[in-house]
Amino acid sequence: MSKKITIAIDGFSSTGKSTLAKQLAKKLGYVYVDTGAMYRAVALFAMQNGYISLDFFDKETLINSLPFIKLEFKFNPDLGFAEMYLNETNVETEIRTIEVSNFVSKVAEISEVRAKLVEQQQKMGKNKGIVMDGRDIGTVVFPDAELKIFMTAGADTRAQRRFDELQEKGDPVTYEEVLKNVEERDYIDTNREDSPLVMADDAIEIDNSYLTKQEQFDAVLELVNDVTNPL
Ligand code: DC
Numbered sequence: 001m002s003k004k005i006t007i008a009i010d011g012f013s014s015t016g017k018s019t020l021a022k023q024l025a026k027k028l029g030y031v032y033v034d035t036g037a038m039y040r041a042v043a044l045f046a047m048q049n050g051y052i053s054l055d056f057f058d059k060e061t062l063i064n065s066l067p068f069i070k071l072e073f074k075f076n077p078d079l080g081f082a083e084m085y086l087n088e089t090n091v092e093t094e095i096r097t098i099e100v101s102n103f104v105s106k107v108a109e110i111s112e113v114r115a116k117l118v119e120q121q122q123k124m125g126k127n128k129g130i131v132m133d134g135r136d137i138g139t140v141v142f143p144d145a146e147l148k149i150f151m152t153a154g155a156d157t158r159a160q161r162r163f164d165e166l167q168e169k170g171d172p173v174t175y176e177e178v179l180k181n182v183e184e185r186d187y188i189d190t191n192r193e194d195s196p197l198v199m200a201d202d203a204i205e206i207d208n209s210y211l212t213k214q215e216q217f218d219a220v221l222e223l224v225n226d227v228t229n230p231l
Helices: 017-028 035-048 059-068 098-108 111-124 137-141 155-168 175-191 213-228
Strands: 006-011 031-034 071-076 081-086 130-134 147-152 204-207
Touching (some): 006 017, 006 137, 031 081, 031 111, 035 059, 035 071, 035 081, 035 111, 059 111, 111 130, 111 137, 137 147, 147 213, 204 213
Parallel strands (some): 006 147, 031 130
């Protein structure tokens, strides 16, 4: 049996990180962790408790509430992947709305939030055999990961993909709204002070603007094999 490794997948929003990570985890029998879901769940908690709105953000109260935020992934065998639970409630659907997307980058800027989530992520990965996607996995969470992928694609391609997904779910959102959200999140994610989105020096960049999901998966699987079964 080949050795178990840590696979870190980082990149801009809506680059298909989670699709690739899920495919890899299924093929390799690894655990998949969507760290964006954890930041989204904290943003949802802030919204539910009235700590954040369009013109207001009570960061202090959110920071003080962190000990009362319990985040868990529970595997759903019907779906074949783990769903996000916030304080024992399944929030998988709520965390994917455009409202949460509009607030999440502001929540993810807070160092205390990041420290709590990074610690939990590192615990989940201590036995390897994990595929984790996010923004800081190869740089902060697992700087020693054996394989680091950095995914990119043009903002318009990414907005179109996210728009199609939301439309399929019946979310009455416009393409322009989605594009604006993608561009705003790119800006905040790459310019924040704590753990900004940057490509790790030893990451492999994949621009998937013109790749099919299968082409991308095949290319990355080859990279995994190169690491787990070196010649
Ligand atoms: O991957 P996503 O779009 O679901 O992530 C939601 C937000 O969470 C994203 O705008 C930035 C933030 N995030 C982060 O700062 N660090 C991570 N490891 C994952 C997500």
